Amino acid sequence: MAAADIERLIRLLGRLPGLGPRSARKAGLAMLKRPEAILRPLVEAMQLCAERVTACGICGNLDTTDPCSVCRDASRDDRVICVVQEVEDLWAMERLVGFKGRYHVLGGTLSAIEGRGPETIRIGALLARIEAASVEEVVLALGATVDGQTTAHYIHERLRSAGCVVTRLGHGLPVGGELNYLDEGTLEAAMRARQKVA
Amino acid sequence: MAAADIERLIRLLGRLPGLGPRSARKAGLAMLKRPEAILRPLVEAMQLCAERVTACGICGNLDTTDPCSVCRDASRDDRVICVVQEVEDLWAMERLVGFKGRYHVLGGTLSAIEGRGPETIRIGALLARIEAASVEEVVLALGATVDGQTTAHYIHERLRSAGCVVTRLGHGLPVGGELNYLDEGTLEAAMRARQKVA
Numbered sequence: 001m002a003a004a005d006i007e008r009l010i011r012l013l014g015r016l017p018g019l020g021p022r023s024a025r026k027a028g029l030a031m032l033k034r035p036e037a038i039l040r041p042l043v044e045a046m047q048l049c050a051e052r053v054t055a056c057g058i059c060g061n062l063d064t065t066d067p068c069s070v071c072r073d074a075s076r077d078d079r080v081i082c083v084v085q086e087v088e089d090l091w092a093m094e095r096l097v098g099f100k101g102r103y104h105v106l107g108g109t110l111s112a113i114e115g116r117g118p119e120t121i122r123i124g125a126l127l128a129r130i131e132a133a134s135v136e137e138v139v140l141a142l143g144a145t146v147d148g149q150t151t152a153h154y155i156h157e158r159l160r161s162a163g164c165v166v167t168r169l170g171h172g173l174p175v176g177g178e179l180n181y182l183d184e185g186t187l188e189a190a191m192r193a194r195q196k197v198a
Numbered sequence: 199m200a201a202a203d204i205e206r207l208i209r210l211l212g213r214l215p216g217l218g219p220r221s222a223r224k225a226g227l228a229m230l231k232r233p234e235a236i237l238r239p240l241v242e243a244m245q246l247c248a249e250r251v252t253a254c255g256i257c258g259n260l261d262t263t264d265p266c267s268v269c270r271d272a273s274r275d276d277r278v279i280c281v282v283q284e285v286e287d288l289w290a291m292e293r294l295v296g297f298k299g300r301y302h303v304l305g306g307t308l309s310a311i312e313g314r315g316p317e318t319i320r321i322g323a324l325l326a327r328i329e330a331a332s333v334e335e336v337v338l339a340l341g342a343t344v345d346g347q348t349t350a351h352y353i354h355e356r357l358r359s360a361g362c363v364v365t366r367l368g369h370g371l372p373v374g375g376e377l378n379y380l381d382e383g384t385l386e387a388a389m390r391a392r393q394k395v396a
Contacts (some may be wrong), residue, residue, distance in 0.1 A: 008243050027216060033288060050237050087227060
């Protein structure tokens with residue numbers, strides 16, 4: 001029974017990840033009921049972002065400057081590049097780990113099944129960066145999924161002649177995790193990665 | 199590590215119902231990664247709604263016209279008014295039931311605990327509507343919560359002298375529901391509302 005403009009708003013909200021038809025309707029109504037508190041500030045923020053936010057030409061991060069604030073930060077270590085799949089992974093590394101090197105956002109993974117080859121992600125740009133600078137370590141912080149590990153393997157192969165160390169994130173028991181909920185692969189990896197108690 | 203503009207967008211998205219900090223970040227990133235497909239159409243739809251959508255002066259529905267399309271619909275039965283708490287309840291009645299009378303959106307409930315009195319919701323406007331027109335039945339389609347039922351009781355009291363029939367939605371077994379998951383109150387109500395098998 002809603003007007004066409006409202007239906008359209010709700011349909012577009014439903015395209016956002018995590019919002020189904022029901023929650024999109026709820027979010028749309030919340031905006032319409034409180035236009036000054038929610039709708040207008042959100043429109044302004046979205047317009048500002050539409051005008052200003054751009055992908056960093058170096059690492060692929062999203063920021064209001066290009067190069068992004070991470071790439072412009074002179075205090076960071078140029079010798080280490082952390083390769084991630086998506087911008088959210090870069091943000092997670094910054095938020096949770098406080099990594100102080102550089103990043104490279106691939107923008108996805110290779111996928112044999114879905115037919116995504118090396119030209120669909122930013123692997124060429126990564127190789128060019130490594131060739132141009134004196135990079136000593138490339139940390140492959142990719143997902144522990146089939147596609148993530150395929151991508152890690154491919155990048156490792158391409159970097160064999162580059163003269164830099166290639167590392168990946170350690171596998172093992174998640175902090176707070178219980179043994180009897182672990183899958184076999186993780187438990188085996190944790191066993192192999194066992195460390196001497198200090 | 200996100201720019202201030204992006205952080206602001208994510209914070210504002212997090213004010214929408216159903217979006218926590220995590221899903222707000224995900225939704226914000228989805229917009230920024232696909233500005234032409236998601237961000238810009240959404241901004242346009244929100245701007246249109248901000249300009250056009252208004253609360254109906256008669257029933258309280260949200261629409262791009264005032265009176266709203268329901269109140270303007272000459273084919274509807276003026277003798278029955280269905281009273282609901284929120285605009286989403288009106289939409290649910292339209293979507294699911296196909297009720298063909300008029301509506302009145304209260305915009306909330308009375309609440310002794312949270313100190314919301316009759317002046318905080320559109321009860322005065324409801325009484326004025328009933329007084330002005332020849333309303334024969336008022337359907338109180340309010341939630342089966344303490345506040346919803348308090349509000350229904352209050353409206354019923356205020357309508358004693360109005361000369362119209364006051365009804366409420368039937369309680370009972372939800373369609374598709376199983377007996378052993380029902381609470382006591384619902385099961386008792388269903389027992390009292392039992393009907394002869396035709």
